[in-house]
Amino acid sequence: METRIGRLRTTILDAPEESGISPQHHATTTIDATSITNTANSSATETSHIIYRSFAHNISNTNWRLFRWFAETSESEILEIGDEDWNPPVPESSFCNAKPITGINSTTMQRSLCPWQWKLNHDESREPKIISEAHCLCRRSRGTSGSFCMPIKRQVAVLKRIRCDPTTGYYEYTRALQTVTVGCHSVLPRSQKASPLAKLYRKTNTVEI
Structure with missing residues (x-):
């Protein structure tokens, strides 16, 4: 889900259970930066680098x-x-x-x-x-x-x-x-x-x- 707050863009991700991400991140974690690299090889997996920041x-x-x-x-x-x-x-x-x-x-x-x-x-x-x-x-x-x-x-x-x-x-x-x-x-x-x-x-x- 993606919402706009002022000039910033906030993305909320629902992490899968096997990802190891804490339950708090399922609903309240905001994404400050996301870098996703796709390889040309179809057998390669998608890699992501996500920085989490809590606004609580x-x-x-x-x-x-x-x-x-x-x-x-x-x-x-x-x-x-x-x-x-x-x-x-x-x-x-x-x-x-x-x-x-x-x-x-x-x-x-x-x-x-x-x-x-x-x-x-x-x-x-x-x-x-x-x-x-x-x-x-x-x-x-x-x-x-x-x-x-x-x-x-x-x-x-x-x-x-x-x-x-x-x-x-x-x-x-x-x-x-x-x-x-x-x-x-x-x-x-x-x-x-x-x-x-x-x-x-x-x-x-x-x-x-």
Whole structure:
């Protein structure tokens, strides 16, 4: 099996039982270089020279760096999002026009004034590669409160891949903070127009540290 990671090519080989290769290499061994020489004589055998390198230490170290960075930023404050910074989905779901259901068997989504759905945010050059993110479904709160639905955002710690050493095949990562929506809440409208908050925040969702 052959996959491409960045500019590098990685080949996974399933070694035969009689080859003497350790079981760990059956599924996780990556091939850094392969040299195969075919002789012209049909009776000659094919020879190979394979250099194995394990990336287990690199993966473990990346996970540990991400854990430490996440622990340092776990107390970060919730970001306040201005009305000018959020564009509601168009068109809105018909669920937004239905009144909340508060029966004994009702779900959290049915009782919610500002329902949302979860989506997966995928980035191959980021650790973790997949982040669950909430998406608000409605602009106005359900019911008769007259409130608005606003996203709840916070910054989470990630590691961003910046380069790959073609000699060793190891990636280099840098610490970063990514803004992620974690839910939606109902807020009352302002009594007067507030100044735009967009100029107080960076336009990008990722800030390198």
